Structures are given as structure tokens and as C-alpha cells.
Amino acid sequence: xxxxxxxxxxxxxxxxxxxxxxxxxxxxxxxxxxxxxxxxxxxxxxxxxxxxxxxxxxxxxxxxxxxxxxxxxxxxxxxxxxxxxxxxxxxxxxxxxxxxxxxxxxxxxxxx
Amino acid sequence: xxxxxxxxxxxxxxxxxxxxxxxxxxxxxxxxxxxxxxxxxxxxxxxxxxxxxxxxxxxxxxxxxxxxxxxxxxxxxxxxxxxxxxxxxxxxxxxxxxxxxxxxxxxxxxxxxxxx
Numbered sequence: 001x002x003x004x005x006x007x008x009x010x011x012x013x014x015x016x017x018x019x020x021x022x023x024x025x026x027x028x029x030x031x032x033x034x035x036x037x038x039x040x041x042x043x044x045x046x047x048x049x050x051x052x053x054x055x056x057x058x059x060x061x062x063x064x065x066x067x068x069x070x071x072x073x074x075x076x077x078x079x080x081x082x083x084x085x086x087x088x089x090x091x092x093x094x095x096x097x098x099x100x101x102x103x104x105x106x107x108x109x110x111x112x
Numbered sequence: 113x114x115x116x117x118x119x120x121x122x123x124x125x126x127x128x129x130x131x132x133x134x135x136x137x138x139x140x141x142x143x144x145x146x147x148x149x150x151x152x153x154x155x156x157x158x159x160x161x162x163x164x165x166x167x168x169x170x171x172x173x174x175x176x177x178x179x180x181x182x183x184x185x186x187x188x189x190x191x192x193x194x195x196x197x198x199x200x201x202x203x204x205x206x207x208x209x210x211x212x213x214x215x216x217x218x219x220x221x222x223x224x225x226x227x228x
Contacts, residue, residue, distance in 0.1 A: 041157075054216070060216060096215070099162075101147070
């Protein structure tokens with residue numbers, strides 16, 4: 001199984017400041033079709049997860065442009081350019097390249 | 113608008129069985145693969161399994177922890193996907209979400225508690 005490792009596990013951020021979360025996979029996420037199926041999810045307190053980013057860097061419908069994704073191969077990053085109060089929650093990376101699908105442990109973003 | 117509504121969660125004794133349902137609307141369900149993902153209280157997300165569309169073969173894949181105990185099926189005439197669970201263990205206690213194939217849409221979840 002592909003192991004997804006996120007760092008940090010907790011990220012206290014000042015409102016208006018940037019935040020960055022790293023996700024590393026135990027093997028390359030490049031699929032045989034040439035795509036890299038790495039997504040980022042946001043889970044606000046008491047809510048189900050919500051898709052933010054798919055295929056490394058594509059923002060899902062309705063996602064603010066302060067969220068961006070980057071990376072390749074085994075190393076990926078989610079950045080929030082300026083954290084807002086509504087961004088508080090847990091962020092997960094997930095790989096869709098190989099079964100079983102596997103998630104990172106989650107990174108808790110909170111306001112300092 | 114895409115909607116996924118899970119139901120069927122309950123309190124079940126260890127060794128028991130339960131079937132969860134997920135009613136979908138707002139997208140061409142019959143052409144979509146569907147996943148089940150669970151989240152134990154206070155924990156992270158864990159993929160349970162997925163079922164392909166019938167046009168892709170309609171087969172299901174499962175996480176090792178549930179293989180042989182859980183079965184995913186679908187009823188395209190009613191836009192519903194099911195998770196049949198047998199041999200339930202206390203470790204299966206979780207909020208169970210159904211999601212579309214690429215995890216682009218999620219339901220609100222239904223809670224399974226396995227306890228004596």
C-alpha cells in the first residue's frame with residue numbers, strides 16, 4: 001500500500017498569513033495514464049470532508065484561489081496564501097493512483 | 113446540485129450485521145464509480161472500498177481490513193449504493209461516508225457504533 005505522510009500535523013497560523021502543508025508518498029503517484037492522482041481535502045469542524053484540489057494543482061469548483069497545490073512524483077504541497085478564519089480545520093492529502101486509496105494522517109490548521 | 117445522503121447507521125453488537133445506504137442525485141449515477149470512506153471518532157479518514165460503474169464492469173475493491181466481511185453493491189435504477197457489513201467488530205465503529213469516484217462529493221455520513 002502507498003503510505004502518505006503529512007507534515008506538520010499541526011499548524012498554528014496568524015490570520016492573513018500563509019500556511020503550507022507537505023505530503024509525501026512512499027512511491028510515485030504517477031499513474032500509467034500519465035496523470036498524478038493526488039488530491040487535497042478540507043474538513044472543517046463537524047463537517048464532512050470537501051475536495052479542494054485534484055490532480056496536484058487543480059482547484060475544485062468554488063474553491064477560493066488562495067488555495068494552491070503543487071508538486072510531482074512523491075512530494076506535494078498545499079498552500080494557503082492568506083489564512084482566513086473559515087480555513088480552520090483538518091487537511092488531508094489522498095492518493096487515487098493505486099488501490100487501496102490511502103490518506104495522509106491529516107494536518108490541523110488553527111488560528112494562533 | 114449533487115447530493116449524497118447516507119442512512120442505516122445504528123448501534124450493533126460485535127459479530128452483528130448492518131447495511132448502509134447512500135442515495136445519490138444530481139449527477140449521472142449509473143456512470144459513476146462510488147466509494148465508501150470511514151472515520152473513527154477523533155481519527156483520520158480510511159478508505160473502505162469502491163464499486164465501479166456497470167459499464168466499467170461493476171466490480172468492487174476493498175480495504176484489507178474489511179475484505180471478506182463487507183460487500184458494496186449498487187442499484188442504478190434507484191441511484192443508490194449499499195455497504196453490507198458482516199462480522200462487525202468494535203474497530204468498525206465510525207462515521208461512514210459515501211463519496212463519488214474521485215472524492216469530489218461527500219455525503220454527511222451515517223454513524224455505526226459496534227458495542228456490546
